[in-house]
Amino acid sequence: YAYNFDQDIENESEALHIARDVCGIADFIVPAFYYQFFSKLIMIKSVIPVPFQSEDQYIHHKGNGVLSKGKYIPFLQSEKRANQDPMWRFYSYTEGSLSPLTLQEQVVLDIDLDYFCWDDTLSSAPPKRLEITKDAYTEYMLNPYHPFRLLPRQLLSVIQIEHQYFIEYKEHGIPDKPATEDRILSRIDKLCMWLQDNKIVPALIDICRSAHSGYTPADKVLFIEKHLIARLESIYPIQVGFGVDVGV
Numbered sequence: 593y594a595y596n597f598d599q600d601i602e603n604e605s606e607a608l609h610i611a612r613d614v615c616g617i618a619d620f621i622v623p624a625f626y627y628q629f630f631s632k633l634i635m636i637k638s639v640i641p642v643p644f645q646s647e648d649q650y651i652h653h654k655g656n657g658v659l660s661k662g663k664y665i666p667f668l669q670s671e672k673r674a675n676q677d678p679m680w681r682f683y684s685y686t687e688g689s690l691s692p693l694t695l696q697e698q699v700v701l702d703i704d705l706d707y708f709c710w711d712d713t714l715s716s717a718p719p720k721r722l723e724i725t726k727d728a729y730t731e732y733m734l735n736p737y738h739p740f741r742l743l744p745r746q747l748l749s750v751i752q753i754e755h756q757y758f759i760e761y762k763e764h765g766i767p768d769k770p771a772t773e774d775r776i777l778s779r780i781d782k783l784c785m786w787l788q789d790n791k792i793v794p795a796l797i798d799i800c801r802s803a804h805s806g807y808t809p810a811d812k813v814l815f816i817e818k819h820l821i822a823r824l825e826s827i828y829p830i831q832v833g834f835g836v837d838v839g840v
Contacts, residue, residue: 595657597626617805622659625683626651632684632697639707639779644688651681690786701787701794705816706807708779709771718806721758724750729757770809776816784823797824 595614601607611620624630634644648664650672664673664682672680732738732750740748740759751760771779801817802808808816824830 595623597623597653597657597659601627622651622661625661626653626659626681628681630683630700632686634686634688634693634695636689636707637687638689639710639782640689641691642689643691644686644693646684646686649683649685651683653679653681655679690782693790693792695790695792698795699792700796700798701792702798702800703783703820704800704802704807705813705820706802707783708776708816708820709808709812711769711771711775720761720763721751724757724759726757771812773815776812777819780816780820780823784827788827793828797828797830 595610601610610623615623621630621633625633650662650664650669652660652662654660669680669682671677673682729750729752732740735741740750747762749760749762751758799817799820801813803810803813821832825832
């Protein structure tokens with residue numbers, strides 16, 4: 593990270609800088625745990641019931657803007673935890689789906705809209721390309737030991753399109769068929785029923801459209817958002833607001 597984590601986050605502008613410029617979509621939660629905004633992460637990926645399993649994990653501040661994460665190993669890190677070493681943070685990671693869950697803490701509920709229509713994930717995503725020079729393209733093509741060749745070819749390749757040259761990154765989802773509106777509504781209802789049944793009352797609900805990334809098909813975004821918010825309003829006395837788009 594290009595950031596000094598020895599300093600505190602002083603204002604909203606600094607927090608936005610970290611979220612937008614320092615971190616990416618896949619790792620923004622790491623500084624949040626280092627700064628102890630949260631002590632527990634519960635990940636729900638499946639739309640069918642899966643028993644919840646928990647483990648302790650850590651964030652280690654190694655200096656020079658480096659935060660590393662991993663599974664807590666008592667033999668190696670118990671002293672750091674017991675002494676509350678300021679360069680280490682420990683938290684609970686839980687993964688499962690729509691199974692019984694008891695929570696005593698206040699919860700921030702973060703919902704990605706692609707959860708309700710993951711069936712054809714990335715089918716609507718635009719190509720992820722970065723234009724490079726012809727010399728860089730030629731170097732890659734002629735050098736069998738180029739550093740980029742260490743990466744899986746199904747993820748990254750170098751291509752030519754007419755007189756332009758690109759590094760292209762590809763993610764491969766499991767193709768199925770697009771989720772119908774009825775299937776989306778059923779999944780919204782199942783999630784909200786699970787929240788009610790487990791008496792989960794969030795202090796804050798954050799909705800990520802996942803539209804720019806392509807994880808949520810563009811023609812489904814407004815439909816999902818409208819019906820999800822309406823269903824949430826039926827079980828919570830919420831006030832709807834709109835925050836800053838950080839690029840997802």
